[in-house]
Amino acid sequence: MVIGATTLRERHCPHAVMRGGRRLALIGAFGISVCSAPAAAQVSASDAATIAELRRQLDEMRHRLEQLEARAATAARPVASPAPARSASARAAASAPAATTAQAEARAAAAEARAAAAEARAAQQALAATPAAASALTASVPGLDPPDPMGRDFATEEALRSDLPGVAFRVPGTETQVRLYGFAKLTGYYDLGPRNQTDAPPPQTIPLSDSPADQQGGDFAMTARFSRFGIDTRSLTGWGTLETRLEGDFGGGAAGSSNAVFRLRQAWGELGDERFRVLAGQANSLWNEGVFETLIDATNLNQSFVRQAQIRLTARLAEGLTGMVSLEAPETTYTSAAGVFTPTTNLQGGASPAFSSVPDLLARLAWRQDGVEVGLRGLLRQIEIRTAGTAATPTVSDTTPAWGFAGMVRLPMRLASEAFGQDDLAIMAFYGQGIGRYFAGQTSGQDALTNLGLPGVDSPSLDAIESYGATVAYRRFWTTQVRSNFAYSYARNDYPSYALGFAPGSASATSLNRDYQQVFANLIWSPFAEVRNGTFGSGWLDLGVEYLFTRRDLYGGASAAGSAGAGHGIANRVLFAAIARF
Incomplete structure (x- = not known):
């Protein structure tokens, strides 16, 4: 899945290739590849299968980002549950490894999500500074143009x-x-x-x-x-x-x-x-x-x-x-x-x-x-x-x-x-x-x-x-x-x-x-x-x-009309x- 998305992005925007999980998160958060938009505006109907596969991959990437965010939010919340009746020292000794692991995973997931969101915002700002690219991002799929303004001539x-x-x-x-x-x-x-x-x-x-x-x-x-x-x-x-x-x-x-x-x-x-x-x-x-x-x-x-x-x-x-x-x-x-x-x-x-x-x-x-x-x-x-x-x-x-x-x-x-x-x-x-x-x-x-x-x-x-x-x-x-x-x-x-x-x-x-x-x-x-x-x-x-x-x-006037x-x-x-x- 990653390889397919990387290939298409590198073909049209090699300078924008990102690394590791943050690239996945960026693509998912941004919805579509920033630099693949101009290419999408140029593809013909014969490329529909390629476009559909890319969109499927992007949907999976977006889902992955949502999982990371949910995981970070869940791990960061304090868990209130009844504890068994045992000594304070025993409870601390039993819970320390689990708490340490959960907190580490939460911090890692949150950091990954924050980094991806930051890169997405930076990419969007760069896109806004380029009118041609911004126009391409909103371009319709060839062959599926949106309706004309209501009440055409x-x-x-x-x-x-x-x-x-x-x-x-x-x-x-x-x-x-x-x-x-x-x-x-x-x-x-x-x-x-x-x-x-x-x-x-x-x-x-x-x-x-x-x-x-x-x-x-x-x-x-x-x-x-x-x-x-x-x-x-x-x-x-x-x-x-x-x-x-x-x-x-x-x-x-x-x-x-x-x-x-x-x-x-x-x-x-x-x-x-x-x-x-x-x-x-x-x-x-x-x-x-x-x-x-x-x-x-x-x-x-x-x-x-x-x-x-x-x-x-x-x-x-x-x-x-x-x-x-x-x-x-x-x-x-x-x-x-x-x-x-x-x-x-x-x-x-x-x-x-x-x-x-x-x-x-x-x-x-x-x-x-x-x-x-x-x-x-x-x-x-x-x-x-x-x-x-x-x-x-x-x-x-x-x-x-x-x-x-x-x-x-x-x-x-x-x-x-x-x-x-x-x-x-x-x-x-x-x-x-x-x-x-x-x-x-x-x-x-x-x-x-x-x-x-x-x-x-x-x-x-x-x-x-x-x-x-x-x-x-x-x-x-x-x-x-x-x-x-x-x-x-x-x-x-x-x-x-x-x-x-x-x-x-x-x-x-x-x-x-x-x-x-x-x-x-x-x-x-x-x-x-x-x-x-x-x-x-x-x-x-x-x-x-x-x-x-x-x-x-x-034809014939009054004579044809008769009565x-x-x-x-x-x-x-x-x-x-x-x-x-x-």
Whole structure:
């Protein structure tokens, strides 16, 4: 045991090698070797076994010191016990050798403990005088870094990884870290326009003007069902860090219901290091992009929050440049005269013609440096229908390719002037065909249209929907603790002309939204917010108010709406939220 510890210390700090039992006591009292700390900060995950063995030896040394101290304290105390009835001279003669031995051992143990403590204090003072060494002493084990400051920047991180900080602890005797994280969230809202009884209103479903919901007017509601809880573990292995995550919230129930239902958000494992990692499980899609910070829980216009099963590869390509590739679970969604269909939709009591036969392929590049962020993402997928074995006629089997790409730039405004502080500007734009399910907030998840079921159609076609749009967002920090987000988004979908043949007022016709516009403005107070090394963290608590304007215009206008209302819908919502993190 001593030899192993000596070898490691001599390798990294030969001048600090000590002698005999006092060296053991010093290592035990000091907790870890002073000069081995810089080396520990440099070891890779492959050295985990060596680190674990050293820590075991240090624990034994610490235990030895405690025994010495206890022995000295026990021997130094006078022992009161009844003596047998015999002469004083006999008692003195019998007890003298034992007393002499005990006192000698006590003095030796106490002297050894005092010497070790003195050397430990001297070593700590020398360490404090060396900033680099002091920093290394407190450095985390590579691969088991502690959580980031509470309330990490949601605008740039949450959409892709949802990697929230939390309460972390090391499992004793192992190289495993367990982390609990999440938040309790209360949201209340009031609609100034049509009544829309959902706490997460996607743009494509806001009520049409002149509809019954519009005639009723807005109402008020509150919910806490989007409160979240997660468990994250990180373990050092010979292949790098193994991270696992289970995360869910209570948003699985019906909107407006107080009986919240727990639902799974993420369940994955990822193995590797900062150079290369492999992930498998249900996780946020590589297409996800939050763009800006909002309080509402809806999937907003041009924002993406898709979570699905996938296999993902992540690699560091250069300093600040990360590349990702994933195969993700597919889901064809198409609209016909009979309605909107997915692979699990029921068609007249039978199976759905919507079919999925190959996974979606996605890729992403992200570059970050000095607060500047540039991201590119793309996807390639196949949309398919098979009517054989379903109630749909005529029998047809058809596929169409779908693809899309998007880019985003985030710029800290301090590049223009330090007077802007932490303010930042984000611009995102996208274009694609058949990417509706990755923008679930604006196309009802539509990927394609088909004229299947329309009168006089003998050879149905399957047409991917062309989509494009952009978002501009500005985040203003009034103070470190008070900030606002202002955003404008526009999106457009182009449909084949046969869609005008869908029955006016039907679910098919009223789901075809050609143009969208959305405006956000909020004010958020985070009393525990702080900026560390140029990175903003909102802290334990957010309190905020938000205004949201949304407009959608149907393809075909009032003719498509029929008796369902006007050819457009306008919604104005005011909401407040309180988010308490742990």
